[in-house]
Amino acid sequence: MTLDPRTTAILSGISTATLTTVLLKKGLRNVWMRGTRPLRPGQPRLVGRAFTLRFVPAREDLATPESWSSPKSTRAAIEDMPAGCIAVVDAMGVTDAGIFGDILCARMARRGVAALITDGVVRDVAGVLGTGLPVWCQGAAAPPSVAGLTFVDWQQPIGCGGVAVFPDDVVVVDEDGAVLIPQNLLEAVVSASAEQERLEGWIMSEVDKGAALPGLYPPNAENKARYDAWARENPIQG
Incomplete structure (x- = not known):
């Protein structure tokens, strides 16, 4: 479900700082995703519906390079991402295993994904920057995701940076990080x-x-x- 152009236009002009104040007045205090910092300075403010991905702690029989070919993999999830969505990834705050690298980010950019947001890190950071995909994360790490995480599914409720994110919630992200707007409060x-x-x-x-x-x-x-x-x-x- 895409956002209507008017909503996108209005939210594109609203800072995440303002949004947190508005949401606080509506009783929501926990809407800013911790650790979501822009990978590249000067990334534009972006608005989109959340497309969620979930990792759990690595388990040796599941977190293997062979899992990348599984039907339930990050590769398969990317092929399900609609244009204009913001991929929000629950990496449990793990910072020593990069969830995505340059090839996956290049495919996301090619599919028209608006941005990648995670409380984890990416790898191949120079290549990721070269894809042009806007990324908000905690930084970079050389090891692959399976060194510290097991991918389990997409389009499920997740926690990213300590915030509950449901598929199709709305995310606004700028220099101050990512803020969640619950779908039922959007209007x-x-x-x-x-x-x-x-x-x-x-x-x-x-x-x-x-x-x-x-x-x-x-x-x-x-x-x-x-x-x-x-x-x-x-x-x-x-």
Whole structure:
């Protein structure tokens, strides 16, 4: 299920910092995936539905190079990824075995996958960067995944960076890392986030003019009235 263009456009303009504030107001505190750092500086903010992959601890009879040819493998999972999705991989925070290398990332890029997010690491990092696939992870390690992990399945509920991720939840990722928006809250979060971003933009403009923070951030009744008047003259487009 793809995101509609309007939702994608709105969320592409909302920082993950703003999203965490909006989600906090809705009672969700644990939405930022720990360890999801951009592999390359300057990667763009991206929005997409989560396509989940799950690893468990390595077990010697299963985590073997032969498993790469199994019907239930990372290779098979990649062939199931729809264009525009964000692959979210539960690597259990393991940082001494790279879950994907340059060839797998090249195939993902060729299939139109928007990004790879994991609480683990990648390998062949120079080659991965060369594929152009945006990656958020904890860094790089030379050993293959089977040195520390066993791949078990895709499109199941997972935990990535301590956050529960279900297939088709929405992920927004930028320089601050990856944030999860539960599918059932998407419409409400999109609406509230656009308004929160606009409010914070107005507050920043006031700060640039020399305004003090008390009573401005958050706004008191007087400043809220000033903002409301400004907002009526500057409606959200789209």
